[in-house]
Amino acid sequence: MIEIDEITKTYNAGRPTQFEALKAVDLRIDTPSVSVLKGPSGSGKTTLLSVIGGMTRPTSGRVRLQGKEITGLPERFAAETRRKTFGFIFQNYNLIRGLTVLENVLIPAVPLGGRHREVRDRALQLLARLRMDGKAGQRVELLSGGEMQRTAIARALINEPEVVVADEPTAHLDSALAAILLESLAALTSEGKTVLVASHDPLVCEAEFVHHVIAMRDGSVVEEERRS
Amino acid sequence: MIKPLRKSAVFAAFFSAAAAALAGLLLVHPIYVRSAFEERLEKHRSVTRTLGLTDPCLFTEARYTRHLSQADLHSAFQDHPLAMEHFPSGSMVLPPEHLVRPKPSGPKVKPR
Amino acid sequence: MTSSWFERQRGFLDYSLSCLWRRKGRNLSLIAVYSFVVFLISSVIFFTDALRREMENILEEAPEMIVQRTVGGRHSLIPVDYAEKMDAIRGVRSAEPRLWGYYFHQAASSNYTLMAPADFALPADRVKVGTGVLRTWGTIEEGRLYFRSRTGEPLILSIGEAFDGATELMTADLILMAEGPFRRIAGIPEGFATDIALRIRNPRECQVIAEKISYDFPDTRPILKEEIQRTYTSLFGWRSGYVVVLLAGALAAFLIFTWDKATGLSAEERAEIGILKGVGWDTSDILLMKFWEGAAISLTAFVLGVLAAYVHVFLASATLFEHALKGWAVLYPSFELRPTVDGFRLAVLLFLSVIPYTLVTIVPVWRTAITDPDTVMRQG
Numbered sequence: 128m129i130e131i132d133e134i135t136k137t138y139n140a141g142r143p144t145q146f147e148a149l150k151a152v153d154l155r156i157d158t159p160s161v162s163v164l165k166g167p168s169g170s171g172k173t174t175l176l177s178v179i180g181g182m183t184r185p186t187s188g189r190v191r192l193q194g195k196e197i198t199g200l201p202e203r204f205a206a207e208t209r210r211k212t213f214g215f216i217f218q219n220y221n222l223i224r225g226l227t228v229l230e231n232v233l234i235p236a237v238p239l240g241g242r243h244r245e246v247r248d249r250a251l252q253l254l255a256r257l258r259m260d261g262k263a264g265q266r267v268e269l270l271s272g273g274e275m276q277r278t279a280i281a282r283a284l285i286n287e288p289e290v291v292v293a294d295e296p297t298a299h300l301d302s303a304l305a306a307i308l309l310e311s312l313a314a315l316t317s318e319g320k321t322v323l324v325a326s327h328d329p330l331v332c333e334a335e336f337v338h339h340v341i342a343m344r345d346g347s348v349v350e351e352e353r354r355s
Numbered sequence: 356m357i358k359p360l361r362k363s364a365v366f367a368a369f370f371s372a373a374a375a376a377l378a379g380l381l382l383v384h385p386i387y388v389r390s391a392f393e394e395r396l397e398k399h400r401s402v403t404r405t406l407g408l409t410d411p412c413l414f415t416e417a418r419y420t421r422h423l424s425q426a427d428l429h430s431a432f433q434d435h436p437l438a439m440e441h442f443p444s445g446s447m448v449l450p451p452e453h454l455v456r457p458k459p460s461g462p463k464v465k466p467r
Numbered sequence: 468m469t470s471s472w473f474e475r476q477r478g479f480l481d482y483s484l485s486c487l488w489r490r491k492g493r494n495l496s497l498i499a500v501y502s503f504v505v506f507l508i509s510s511v512i513f514f515t516d517a518l519r520r521e522m523e524n525i526l527e528e529a530p531e532m533i534v535q536r537t538v539g540g541r542h543s544l545i546p547v548d549y550a551e552k553m554d555a556i557r558g559v560r561s562a563e564p565r566l567w568g569y570y571f572h573q574a575a576s577s578n579y580t581l582m583a584p585a586d587f588a589l590p591a592d593r594v595k596v597g598t599g600v601l602r603t604w605g606t607i608e609e610g611r612l613y614f615r616s617r618t619g620e621p622l623i624l625s626i627g628e629a630f631d632g633a634t635e636l637m638t639a640d641l642i643l644m645a646e647g648p649f650r651r652i653a654g655i656p657e658g659f660a661t662d663i664a665l666r667i668r669n670p671r672e673c674q675v676i677a678e679k680i681s682y683d684f685p686d687t688r689p690i691l692k693e694e695i696q697r698t699y700t701s702l703f704g705w706r707s708g709y710v711v712v713l714l715a716g717a718l719a720a721f722l723i724f725t726w727d728k729a730t731g732l733s734a735e736e737r738a739e740i741g742i743l744k745g746v747g748w749d750t751s752d753i754l755l756m757k758f759w760e761g762a763a764i765s766l767t768a769f770v771l772g773v774l775a776a777y778v779h780v781f782l783a784s785a786t787l788f789e790h791a792l793k794g795w796a797v798l799y800p801s802f803e804l805r806p807t808v809d810g811f812r813l814a815v816l817l818f819l820s821v822i823p824y825t826l827v828t829i830v831p832v833w834r835t836a837i838t839d840p841d842t843v844m845r846q847g
Contacts, residue, residue, distance in 0.1 A: 182745070210747030221742045224735075225489035230482070235746040237482055237756075240475030243361065282746065362484035363477050366763060373770045380777045381813075385806040392805040395633045396524055402634050404528040406584055407565060407664040409695050411522060412599065412639040415578050416796040418569050421640070424695040425533065425542070425662075 129156040129179065129290070129321070134188035136174050136346075148174040149185070150346040156339060158193070158289070158321040161313060165325075165332050166343035172325035173294055175343070179323065180292045181209040192289070210235055214283030216293040220275045222267040222282075228254065228274075229263040232281045239286065246285070253281040257311070273304050280311055290321045297328045309334050476759070479752070483760035486739075497724070498768050504717040505772025505820050506779070512812055513780040514788055517804035522699040525637065526692070530664035531673055533565075533690045534680060544659040549684060553663060556679060558672040564660030566646060568653040570614070575605045577797035579640045583649035591645040593627030599639030599798045601629060612642075617654035624648060639800035665689075724824075732831045740835045753836040754829055761828030765821040772820075773813070781806045 131154040138146045149171050156162050164172040177183040179190055181197055184205075189198045197208050214235070222231050232250040254260050257277040262270065267278060276296075283291050293312065297305035305328065312322050313336035324331060332340055342350040402408065414420035487494045534553065536545040545564070553562040566583040579600060589595060594612060604612065610626040630638040650657065667673055670692075677689040743753055779785060784803050792799065 206747060206749035206752075213747070215745055215747075217742075217745060221738075221745065223486075223739055223742060226485050230485050233478075234482065234743065234748075237478035238475065238748055238752040240471055240473075240478060242471075242474055243478070286747070361477075361481055362488065363480040366480070366484055370767060370770065373767070373774060377770055377774045377777070380774065380781075381808050384777075384781070385808070388806065392803075395803075396521070396805070398631055398634045399521075399525045399637050400528045402630070402637055403525055406582065406641075406643075407530045407563065408637055409526075409529050409533060409690075411525070411636050411699070412580075412597070412641075412798075412800050413636075413792060414796060415640050415798045417578070421569070421578065421580060424690060424698040425535070 128158055128193065129154075130191040130194075131156070131175075131179065132189050132191075134175070134178055134185045134190065136171075136178060136183065137186045140186070148346055149178070151188070152346075152348055154341065154348060154351075156321070156323070159316045159319045160338040161316055161322045161324070161336055162339040162341065163324045163326060163332050163337050164341050164343055165327055166349075167327060169345075170343040171346040172327075172343055174346075176292055176294055176323060176325050180213045180215065180290075181205045206238070210238060210286055212289050214286065214288035214291045216279050216283045216291065216296050218295045218298045220279035222275060222278060224268050225266060227264050227266055228259065228270070228278050228281075231267055231278055232285055235282060236285050249287075250281065250285055253284055254278075257281055272300065273307060276300070276304065276308055277311070280308075284315075288320070290323060291315060293322070293324045293326075295326055295328075296324065297326060297331060302330060305330055309336075476755070479756040480759045480763065483756050484763065487760060487763070494764070498764055498771070500720065501724075501764065501768035501820075501824075502772040502775065504720055505769055505816070506775045508714065508717055509773045509776035509813075509816060510779050510785065510787070512816070513776055513808070514785050514804065516809055516812070517780065517807045519700055520807050521636070521805060523696060526696045526699060529692050529695050531667040531670060531692045532665040532677060532680075533695075534562075534663040534665065534684070534687050535690065536662070536684075536687045538686070542662075544655060545662055545687065547658050547660050549687070550660070550663050552683070553665060553680065556676060556683075558668055558676055560666040560668050563664050563666075565662050565664050566649055566653075566655065567661050568649075568655065570642070570652065572604065573615075575603050575797060577603050579642050579798070581642050581644065581649060581653060583644055583646045585646075587643060587645050589627040589643075589645070591647050592624055593644075594624045595628040595630065595641075595643040596626055597630045597638040597641040598632045598635055599800055600642055601626075603798045614648075614652050616651045618651075622648060622651060635800040636802040640798050721823075724827075732835060736832075737835050740832065744836070750833075750836045753832060757829045757832045758825060761825030762821065764828075765824040769817055769820045773816070777806075777808075780804060 131152055134149050134152045135147070136149040138144075138148055152171075152175060164175060166172055174183065178185045178198070181200075185198055189196055191197065192212065197205075197212070200208060223234065229247070229250055232254065233246060236246045236250075251260065251263060254263055254277075257280060259274060259277050259281065262274060262278075267275060270278065283293075291312070296308055296312075300308065309331060312324070313334075315322055316336070326332065331337070338354055340352045340354075341348055342352075409424050410422040412421070414423075419426040534545065534549070536543045536549075547564045550562045550564045553559060563585060568581050570579045570581050571577070572579060587595075596612075601607070607626070611623050612626065614622040614624065616622045624644060630641065644652075649655070655661065665676070667676060673691050673693070677691060680687060680689050740753055743756075744750075748756075779787060781804060784801065789799060
């Protein structure tokens, strides 16, 4: 269970440009599950994702994962928790150009300092599962869109996270690629992982495997729908 | 699939080879050539002793550069050492110590 | 998952090498230029240190004192009988009039040093020459050298002997001959010599004897061995022109690099740092990765530069400096330098070539790396 208590995030506090991105958000997200944050841009989806993922500190409130508080940790620990607990998939995948698929997949594992052989074998297994095993030595800018996507998924999974966070993952995809991505994400729940997606794409929100849809507007949760 | 070497391994191999070559040159080469140079030094010393030589034959272009230690007392050479006439030897040699040292402040002569 | 300090560092090194390898051309030429700068500076250091030490050792054997006569502030001929009077000064072991001078050989437009040692062992029509003379004199037929005497007549002397090539640093341009032909060529009249070389029993008395000579012979000036040695130990100081030019050039090149680095963090590099933070890297992880990048480049440049400098100075006789030292001169001795490496200077050079560059790699990244990682999610 991810418990989100009274999370508030204010940008530019005390200045004329003060802006409340999140207003006392309260949420309970079951684990494992697939949850979707939906809403128009500016509704606070991305901010909420980055607060949950430990990227942004909330102005007030706290986030607990399986009963353990993960907000308010100093940066070192935040980074440590973040890299062990969360895997991230971004819009455009955000792969590092010029490096190979394998090198990209290994990036989140570097600061953990695991044994290279083990980490590499794990990366190659992940790539094989995503049918990317032949491409490990390929430079990422030479990949097709679908391959880039699978590389990004493998990178998100390399540290065996409990929660995979995806921000608008289908924003730049055609519907065929988007469907493949969603399938791969849905498959993660069977491994006990929780998937959190922020998206305003109806394809995502209406997909059958989604357990929990959270609608947001102006920094607040306006509607929740739990499907069985 | 052939596993590619890690880049750090390639770099470490290259770097340690270069560093070992350098260490070898710095530490071993001088010992290896030592006796030859001892012998050469003794020859130099002996010819210097028997002929009473004062200067090495580094700059032969002019008398005041060929025998730097015998040149004029009152200036570095005949002119300032950075003068272009003596380039490049002039630009490599420092002016005599007594010229670059700040002058001791002696008793000033009062104008009458 | 076992985690170790070593694997962590190695992982960062792997990553930064992969990044560097993406722009091989740029980074390899950077290393090449950087190594060249290190090479120039360390060549100068090796060369001057080795030459200075060699001169210190050799000039220990120079006469304790040379007495010159001056006329109108210029070096002039000294009467030979001064030597007898100086010989009588207490503490002086010997006072020898020295006969030497310069000879400009028109055909080779080259200067040579003529000397007539008192105990010259060859017959009067023979000379003993330095190997530099053999190299530069021009056409030497049947071992004969043509001189032009002071009165304009030709004087033919044949080469009886040559100096050992190993002593070229001191003897390259020397032509030794008997007193008779020397006086005819140089035009030094009987009863006069170029200067007087004094050998003194106790080196500590040199100063006293020099003062006495200045007092007894007011038209002379003594030059102490100490001064001779000092001339060569202060030779090639770091302030001397050529070295300053080299250092200034190197420094300017380095500053351009620095400027480029410090200001030129491209949008792409910034975006990459954002991605790294996004996937879980800490600010300190990014700085550590950049540290390895700077260290890899600067250590490589240092090792390659010093290696090349050692080979250049001690195995290739400092060929690049020959032109600089030679200047206008036709004759330049060929000599090998005894390898002398000052560990302290090398350590200073290591420090100066590695630390600033590494810092310059890290600092601009610092500013980007401390920004909140959620910006990467917004950049999209």
